[in-house]
Amino acid sequence: MKNAAMLRCLLAIGFIGAASAARSDGAGDPTPFASTDGQYFDKAGNPTFKIEKDGTVDWYTFIGYRMYGANCLQCHGPDALGSSYAPSLVDSLKSLTTQQALGAIIGGKRDVTASQDLVMPTFGENKNVMCYLNPIYVYLRARSDGALGRERPTKHEDKPADWDKTIDACFS
Numbered sequence: 196m197k198n199a200a201m202l203r204c205l206l207a208i209g210f211i212g213a214a215s216a217a218r219s220d221g222a223g224d225p226t227p228f229a230s231t232d233g234q235y236f237d238k239a240g241n242p243t244f245k246i247e248k249d250g251t252v253d254w255y256t257f258i259g260y261r262m263y264g265a266n267c268l269q270c271h272g273p274d275a276l277g278s279s280y281a282p283s284l285v286d287s288l289k290s291l292t293t294q295q296a297l298g299a300i301i302g303g304k305r306d307v308t309a310s311q312d313l314v315m316p317t318f319g320e321n322k323n324v325m326c327y328l329n330p331i332y333v334y335l336r337a338r339s340d341g342a343l344g345r346e347r348p349t350k351h352e353d354k355p356a357d358w359d360k361t362i363d364a365c366f367s
């Protein structure tokens with residue numbers, strides 16, 4: 196698959212993925228059901244994480260941790276636990292569907308009240324985020340589900356064969 200097409204496809208999967216309201220995961224049951232090129236999907240087709248008992252994480256969760264740190268941590272806090280400025284995404288993903296979470300990242304969000312003006316930036320044009328959208332999402336999903344603790348993930352699955360090519364194409 197061409198890489199631009201692949202990115203569009205990843206986005207489409209995120210948007211189409213049905214979301215049943217589970218109590219603790221707005222995207223429903225996170226159990227991996229299918230996988231392609233190192234990426235896992237749940238039964239509803241939403242991107243999900245895969246974490247072994249020995250702590251080995253899937254590649255997307257591993258990369259998502261790093262890209263969260265580079266792009267989101269300054270507002271949403273270490274380990275996605277929130278800050279005085281931005282909400283805890285560990286909490287948010289307990290109720291947000293995949294579509295809602297990705298929609299907030301791509302399109303931004305603004306909550307203006309008399310006492311505050313909170314702005315979630317629009318990342319739709321930011322390749323540092325868009326090229327890693329699904330990794331960031333599955334990292335947050337793993338944090339929100341309690342599958343990944345506050346530790347830095349160290350053991351991870353191998354880099355998918357096409358990974359570098361896909362990312363290069365996304366940035367070009």
Ligand code: HEC
Nearest residue numbers: 266267270280281287296299300304305306313314315324
């Ligand atoms: C400049 C600060 C800032 C940065 C950087 C930032 N956010 Fe946000 N984000 C916010 C604020 C503030 C809100 C709450 C906006 C609101 O309530 O309308 C928010 C809301 C969200 C929401 C919706 C939460 C909900 O409960 O509805 C998601 C999802 C989210 N951010 C994900 C991310 C991700 C992923 C990144 C990194 C790619 C990121 N944010 C980077 C400030 C930021």
